[in-house]
Amino acid sequence: MDDLTWLSNWYTQQCDGGWEHQNGIKIETLDNPGWSLVIDVEGTALETRSFADETHGLDPHSSSSSWWVCKVEGTKFRTACGPHDLPSVLSRFRKWAETQIRPL
Numbered sequence: 001m002d003d004l005t006w007l008s009n010w011y012t013q014q015c016d017g018g019w020e021h022q023n024g025i026k027i028e029t030l031d032n033p034g035w036s037l038v039i040d041v042e043g044t045a046l047e048t049r050s051f052a053d054e055t056h057g058l059d060p061h062s063s064s065s066s067w068w069v070c071k072v073e074g075t076k077f078r079t080a081c082g083p084h085d086l087p088s089v090l091s092r093f094r095k096w097a098e099t100q101i102r103p104l
Contacts, residue, residue, distance in 0.1 A: 011025055068089050
């Protein structure tokens, strides 16, 4: 299953008649150009799960248009990425969401 279909299924699983009225997913374009993705995980199994910030391609001396930043702020998974990197950040969210928490 591709990551966008997976995200659609994940979103549908969170919808319980209440969650979707206060929370959700926002995908917007950036003017540099690129994408912004914000996924509110409040009230989901991911709400208290830690996430280590991830970055790629932020070297100011690079001419590559491939770059992304992924982080969690509060209960929001936030990303910004280059115009061709939306699949990469969707994959990062999926990987985080599907990672099993191992007991200590």
